[in-house]
Amino acid sequence: MKTPSSLEFLTEALRRLPGVGPKSAQRMAYHLMQHDREGASLLGRALSQAVERLHHCARCNTFTENEVCEVCLDDSRDATLLCVVETPADQLMIEQTLTYKGLYFILMGRLSPLDGIGPKDIHLERLIARCSDGVVKEVILATNFTNEGEATAHYISETLKARGLKVSRLARGVPVGGELEYVDAGTIARAMLDRRST
Amino acid sequence: MKTPSSLEFLTEALRRLPGVGPKSAQRMAYHLMQHDREGASLLGRALSQAVERLHHCARCNTFTENEVCEVCLDDSRDATLLCVVETPADQLMIEQTLTYKGLYFILMGRLSPLDGIGPKDIHLERLIARCSDGVVKEVILATNFTNEGEATAHYISETLKARGLKVSRLARGVPVGGELEYVDAGTIARAMLDRRST
Numbered sequence: 001m002k003t004p005s006s007l008e009f010l011t012e013a014l015r016r017l018p019g020v021g022p023k024s025a026q027r028m029a030y031h032l033m034q035h036d037r038e039g040a041s042l043l044g045r046a047l048s049q050a051v052e053r054l055h056h057c058a059r060c061n062t063f064t065e066n067e068v069c070e071v072c073l074d075d076s077r078d079a080t081l082l083c084v085v086e087t088p089a090d091q092l093m094i095e096q097t098l099t100y101k102g103l104y105f106i107l108m109g110r111l112s113p114l115d116g117i118g119p120k121d122i123h124l125e126r127l128i129a130r131c132s133d134g135v136v137k138e139v140i141l142a143t144n145f146t147n148e149g150e151a152t153a154h155y156i157s158e159t160l161k162a163r164g165l166k167v168s169r170l171a172r173g174v175p176v177g178g179e180l181e182y183v184d185a186g187t188i189a190r191a192m193l194d195r196r197s198t
Numbered sequence: 199m200k201t202p203s204s205l206e207f208l209t210e211a212l213r214r215l216p217g218v219g220p221k222s223a224q225r226m227a228y229h230l231m232q233h234d235r236e237g238a239s240l241l242g243r244a245l246s247q248a249v250e251r252l253h254h255c256a257r258c259n260t261f262t263e264n265e266v267c268e269v270c271l272d273d274s275r276d277a278t279l280l281c282v283v284e285t286p287a288d289q290l291m292i293e294q295t296l297t298y299k300g301l302y303f304i305l306m307g308r309l310s311p312l313d314g315i316g317p318k319d320i321h322l323e324r325l326i327a328r329c330s331d332g333v334v335k336e337v338i339l340a341t342n343f344t345n346e347g348e349a350t351a352h353y354i355s356e357t358l359k360a361r362g363l364k365v366s367r368l369a370r371g372v373p374v375g376g377e378l379e380y381v382d383a384g385t386i387a388r389a390m391l392d393r394r395s396t
Contacts, residue, residue, distance in 0.1 A: 001293045003286070004263045006244070006251040013244035014215075016237030018229045024217065026287055031216045032245070033252050033261060034306050039214030040245045046204075046211035047242035050227070051235050053204040063231060065202045088201070089224055095199045108232050 007033070059130065061123055062088050062106045071104060078102045080137040084127065084156060086110050086144055094142060102140070105130055110143060111152040122152065124159065131165055138166045145172065205231070257328065259321055260286050260304045269302060276300045278335040282325065282354060284308050284342055292340060300338070303328055308341060309350040320350065322357065329363055336364045343370060 003011075007029060014025035032040040056062070057069040064070075071077070071091075081102025085091050091104050107122040119125075131139055139160055143149035157167045173191040174183055201209075205227060212223035230238040254260070255267040262268075269275070269289075279300025283289050289302050305320040317323075329337055337358055341347035355365045371389040372381055 001269055001290065003290075004252060004261055004267075006248045006263060007261050010244040010248040013237070013241040016230070016234055016241055017212075017215075017226050019222065019225075027217075028215050029248070030261075030285060030287070030306075032214070033248060036214055037249050039211070040249050043211040043214055044242045044245035044249070046208040047230070047238045047245070050204045050208040050231060051238050051242070054202060054231050063202055063205050063228075065204060069202075071199055087228060089228070092199065092201075108228075 056108075057106075060104045060106055061108060061126065062091065062104070076101075079135045081140065082131060082136045082138070083140045083142050085142045086149065086152070090142065090144070107143070107152070110146075110148045111155055112148050119155070124156070127156070128159065128163065131160060132163065136165070138168060141167060141169045145170075254306075255304075258302045258304055259306060259324065260289065260302070274299075277333045279338065280329060280334045280336070281338045281340050283340045284347065284350075288340065288342070301334075305341070305350070308344075308346045309353055310346050317353070322354070325354065326357065326361065329358060330361065334363070336366060339365060339367045343368075 010032075011022075011025045011029045014020055014028050015022065017025075020028070032043075053065045054063050055065075057064045057067075057072055059068050059072040062069050062071070078101050081100075082105055083091075083094065083100060083102055084105045084107065085094065086107050086109065088106055091106060094100050094104075105127050107127070109117055109122050111117060111119065111122060130136070139156075141153040141156060143153045143156075153169055157169070160167050171194065172187070173194060174180065174187060180188065208230075209220075209223045209227045212218055212226050213220065215223075218226070230241075251263045252261050253263075255262045255265075255270055257266050257270040260267050260269070276299050279298075280303055281289075281292060281298060281300055282303045282305065283292065284305050284307065286304055289304060292298050292302075303325050305325070307315055307320050309315060309317065309320060328334070337354075339351040339354060341351045341354075351367055355367070358365050369392065370385070371392060372378065372385060378386065
């Protein structure tokens with residue numbers, strides 16, 4: 001018994017999505033063809049439109065449909081601060097705090113030698129050029145506090161400090177609302193070391 | 199901060215896939231745009247091709263690019279047997295056993311009143327017409343052994359038996375390789391009731 005070739009092609013193509021294995025891909029293909037052909041057409045259009053229109057902001061490297069994104073074009077922002085994040089989603093989280101009014105650089109990834117992701121893949125050369133514009137006074141590293149994010153922050157920090165730039169890192173400590181009983185020992189140890197006088 | 203509209207459109211469209219929530223959709227969109235634009239284009243093409251070419255087999259209701267699928271056209275099959283399954287994936291599993299040489303009818307779903315899926319959605323009228331061709335002698339119900347699959351089998355069985363057709367159901371019992379210690383009580387109870395003389 002042979003699966004129709006267009007169904008097989010669709011199932012194979014769906015596996016290009018991260019986290020989608022053969023079974024999920026098959027389930028997705030059946031679902032779209034059986035219950036949501038309109039959704040399938042819509043997704044098809046969305047994909048080709050995104051591939052066609054989206055590219056990277058020439059300044060901060062985020063996704064944009066223009067040459068430079070609207071955050072970078074915003075004159076009211078403090079151009080002396082540059083916050084480095086891994087993804088546009090991280091940038092969005094920081095924006096939602098309404099506490100930061102500087103600019104951003106989006107790495108679009110993190111160093112991960114085991115996956116073959118090196119300094120070039122996180123656009124380190126561009127970040128160095130961006131920081132060396134004479135306006136940026138402080139680079140705030142806001143990569144994740146995972147092993148890979150920490151390693152990335154460390155690597156960038158060393159590289160930028162060697163060029164005489166001021167570099168800082170988001171504070172670590174007990175989360176707001178955190179109960180000590182349920183916070184891991186590593187976090188408490190770090191919060192103890194980084195304690196502040198009140 | 200505004201997400202570019204084509205990125206937002208893509209993220210929204212990805213949520214049409216079953217099992218994909220806002221976070222996964224965002225992750226998928228970023229992944230495709232950052233690391234696999236070729237995959238994105240490919241998936242776009244696969245989707246429009248599938249929507250355009252795939253429809254349902256006039257006889258067994260599976261997906262096909264032709265009027266009638268190749269299984270239904272296969273003269274070497276036993277046209278007196280009709281096996282009813284929920285999905286093409288189930289049909290494929292049965293084909294892989296190499297023990298069944300009859301034909302199929304694919305419901306493309308199961309009865310599920312809570313989700314608003316009634317007899318019409320599983321093409322019951324077409325199944326009745328298919329079984330009443332004068333050639334089919336036995337209808338084998340191979341819906342899943344879940345609550346919904348069982349209810350579907352029961353409903354179809356009653357409907358077809360009222361029309362004088364012979365209806366059977368896949369045997370239930372201890373799976374091949376099953377150790378009694380690890381088989382659930384319901385399965386053992388059923389295997390005890392359905393015991394066979396040797």
